[in-house]
Amino acid sequence: MRSLPSSDISSPKVPTVFGPLRKSLIQYVGARLLLIVNLNDRILANHIYIIQPNTDVRIVGGVLTIQRRTRERTPHRPIDIFFQSLAQDRGELAVGVVLSGTASDGTLGLEAIKAEGGITFAQDNTAK
Numbered sequence: 204m205r206s207l208p209s210s211d212i213s214s215p216k217v218p219t220v221f222g223p224l225r226k227s228l229i230q231y232v233g234a235r236l237l238l239i240v241n242l243n244d245r246i247l248a249n250h251i252y253i254i255q256p257n258t259d260v261r262i263v264g265g266v267l268t269i270q271r272r273t274r275e276r277t278p279h280r281p282i283d284i285f286f287q288s289l290a291q292d293r294g295e296l297a298v299g300v301v302l303s304g305t306a307s308d309g310t311l312g313l314e315a316i317k318a319e320g321g322i323t324f325a326q327d328n329t330a331k
């Protein structure tokens with residue numbers, strides 16, 4: 204993030220970050236660019252939004268909405284939920300990047316973005 208030019212008008216980044224990595228990300232990026240997603244946040248360019256544990260985030264009309272995770276028997280897939288809403292909201296302007304993750308969370312969301320004509324990137328298993 205530090206290497207992005209200040210004039211960059213890229214979309215916000217919304218990673219799911221849990222555990223010790225959350226603290227190290229905050230220290231690395233700095234508070235200026237980092238925001239915790241709150242209910243009905245209008246998104247700002249050049250910011251990283253961190254979602255709270257046990258929540259799902261969607262984007263609707265350029266606004267981030269949060270919802271408490273419901274307890275289900277199926278695996279929680281917060282990245283898929285967000286990417287699918289991003290695909291619906293932004294269509295061909297959507298960009299999805301998965302660097303690493305838990306199991307296959309993000310796969311269905313990337314497919315939704317691609318189906319809408321957006322751009323997707325996924326880290327392969329050779330990355331270190």
